Amino acid sequence: MTFLTTLSQPHRLILDGATGTELNRRGVDTGLPLWSANALMNAGDTNILQQIHEDYLRAGADIITTNTFRTHHRALAPSGNAQRALELTRRAVDTARAALTTVPADRRRFVAGSISTLEDCYRPDLVPPDDSLRAEHSERIHHLVECGVDLILIETINTIREAVIMAKLAVITGTPVVVSFVCGADGKLLSGETLTEAAHEVLPLGVSAIGVNCGPTPTLRNPLEELRAACGADFPLIAYGNIGYADEKVGWVNTDAENPAAYCAHAAHWDAKIVGGCCGTTPDHIAALHSQLS
Numbered sequence: 001m002t003f004l005t006t007l008s009q010p011h012r013l014i015l016d017g018a019t020g021t022e023l024n025r026r027g028v029d030t031g032l033p034l035w036s037a038n039a040l041m042n043a044g045d046t047n048i049l050q051q052i053h054e055d056y057l058r059a060g061a062d063i064i065t066t067n068t069f070r071t072h073h074r075a076l077a078p079s080g081n082a083q084r085a086l087e088l089t090r091r092a093v094d095t096a097r098a099a100l101t102t103v104p105a106d107r108r109r110f111v112a113g114s115i116s117t118l119e120d121c122y123r124p125d126l127v128p129p130d131d132s133l134r135a136e137h138s139e140r141i142h143h144l145v146e147c148g149v150d151l152i153l154i155e156t157i158n159t160i161r162e163a164v165i166m167a168k169l170a171v172i173t174g175t176p177v178v179v180s181f182v183c184g185a186d187g188k189l190l191s192g193e194t195l196t197e198a199a200h201e202v203l204p205l206g207v208s209a210i211g212v213n214c215g216p217t218p219t220l221r222n223p224l225e226e227l228r229a230a231c232g233a234d235f236p237l238i239a240y241g242n243i244g245y246a247d248e249k250v251g252w253v254n255t256d257a258e259n260p261a262a263y264c265a266h267a268a269h270w271d272a273k274i275v276g277g278c279c280g281t282t283p284d285h286i287a288a289l290h291s292q293l294s
Contacts (some may be wrong), residue, residue: 001108015276016056017286018066033078036077037070040088053099055283060290063110067092071141093147112148121156124191133165151176154201156214158190178211187223199230211238213280217258217266234271243280260288
């Protein structure tokens, strides 16, 4: 069963939780500039990464996300690893695929290729010019497709301009595409643009789902309601919130602000077909979502 066929079924799909912050919880260095890509630099840390994927699958995730958030040329350059973009992307995808072989084949599960902004996902003022976006995102997307992901997850996007370029490049590969935006406390993209405007620009491109992620969990309900109004009653939405805060040195600081039960209490009000967890969430959060929402 393909991802699009599964997406058309009446039941919800459970996305996995955080990768970078879970690596940090388990003792892997996630310091900048590599952040979560540190886990791909040696076999020991990559083994921990695979264990995280396996734990999310056992918790009930239908979709696991590749550790490719920062395995592209621009993000790797400060550490001297720019030319390893394809190598590290392949290692991340292969690790997720290996995790799938360790769980019962009772249903189809999927590998989502994660791709985010070229620059800081919280800094819309840093978005590069269009020609750079096209060239660099094209390379990233083709790396993911070459490595064999089931869908492309364009996530934590802060401007319509970058989202549109990424979505166009991803859709033409023929791989299903999901686009998720990050919003501020006012429910708008960090660029100040509205989700309604974003939906009207992105939906005609042929994406398979649209949504919001990496905002504080209690704030996601209103943006999702705006997206539902913009996208129509039947279009699939995706939602996954965070439970921590960004930090310039380590990338993200975990908190226990939303335990699994509290997280699920918020998620129960999300009108979304795909529900998971973003920064700070754990396999326990995904197990709770699977138990209560799937």
